[in-house]
Amino acid sequence: MLSTIAHCGKEALPGPLLTGALLSLSLMSPTTLQASEEEYDPWEGFNRKVFAFNDFMDRNLLKPVAQGYEFITPDPVDRAITNTFSNVNDTLVVLNDAAQFKFTQALSDTARFVINTTVGFFGVFDVATHIGLPKHDEDFGQTLGYWGVGSGPYLMLPFLGPSTLRDFGGSLVDYSTGMSYPYFTETTSEDVSLAALQIVDLRSDLLASENLISGDRYLFIRSAYLQNREYLVTDGASQEDFSDDFYDDFFQDDEF
Numbered sequence: 001m002l003s004t005i006a007h008c009g010k011e012a013l014p015g016p017l018l019t020g021a022l023l024s025l026s027l028m029s030p031t032t033l034q035a036s037e038e039e040y041d042p043w044e045g046f047n048r049k050v051f052a053f054n055d056f057m058d059r060n061l062l063k064p065v066a067q068g069y070e071f072i073t074p075d076p077v078d079r080a081i082t083n084t085f086s087n088v089n090d091t092l093v094v095l096n097d098a099a100q101f102k103f104t105q106a107l108s109d110t111a112r113f114v115i116n117t118t119v120g121f122f123g124v125f126d127v128a129t130h131i132g133l134p135k136h137d138e139d140f141g142q143t144l145g146y147w148g149v150g151s152g153p154y155l156m157l158p159f160l161g162p163s164t165l166r167d168f169g170g171s172l173v174d175y176s177t178g179m180s181y182p183y184f185t186e187t188t189s190e191d192v193s194l195a196a197l198q199i200v201d202l203r204s205d206l207l208a209s210e211n212l213i214s215g216d217r218y219l220f221i222r223s224a225y226l227q228n229r230e231y232l233v234t235d236g237a238s239q240e241d242f243s244d245d246f247y248d249d250f251f252q253d254d255e256f
Contacts, residue, residue: 039154039222039226040154041222046156047218048218051217051221054156054158054159058203062199063203065200069200069201070204070207073204081201082201083125083126084123084124085198086123086135088123090109090113090135092177093138094106094113096138096139096142096143097109100142100146105138109133109136111133112129137232138232139167139171141168141169141170142170142232143170144169144170145166145233154222162225164226
């Protein structure tokens with residue numbers, strides 16, 4: 001199972017279980033997390049059943065493991081692990097920068113990868129952010145959206161969490177490029193170990209975001225995911241719907 005959801009950073013495949021949804025909603029203000037008539041979910045009956053399964057697995061397996069990981073892992077080590085996976089993902093970010101003709105951003109992200117890989121000791125330290133080279137979030141699902149491909153129906157995937165038809169297809173393309181961390185390992189067991197570590201690390205980072213969910217959990221998470229993906233595809237064109245302060249509370253850190 002874990003080898004299937006090895007996903008070259010959170011961008012290449014939808015976040016496992018509820019992780020992708022929690023990440024989406026943690027980037028948004030509570031006032032935007034409402035169901036919209038424009039949310040295309042023709043498979044809601046099926047999606048709700050998959051959501052219930054994923055939610056059960058998250059509550060009874062992934063979350064307890066993530067809580068244990070958070071308890072035993074010192075903050076500097078946790079931060080180093082997160083930074084390392086983020087650094088590997090920057091190779092895919094650069095590729096999708098170029099595919100969207102964002103050449104200035106591609107140069108910035110290339111410099112970011114080189115600096116963090118060298119000075120930052122293979123990404124353990126996020127030196128680039130502290131010298132003015134911020135992390136960007138690009139994937140092939142966003143690239144398809146940039147070129148006018150519609151998101152298609154909302155889709156809740158077993159184990160993988162929320163997605164759309166476009167984003168799921170895009171994630172498969174990202175994975176097939178050979179630029180994700182499983183391609184840097186030599187055995188399936190190493191792939192599985194790295195995938196498991198990244199999933200648990202990401203889930204532990206999002207434990208504090210769970211109290212943001214209210215009301216119908218399915219509708220809440222669907223809105224969070226779809227609105228965040230729209231925000232990423234349009235590069236913040238609807239920025240009035242999002243709260244920078246809310247983002248800062250969860251993801252800004254002045255330390256390496």
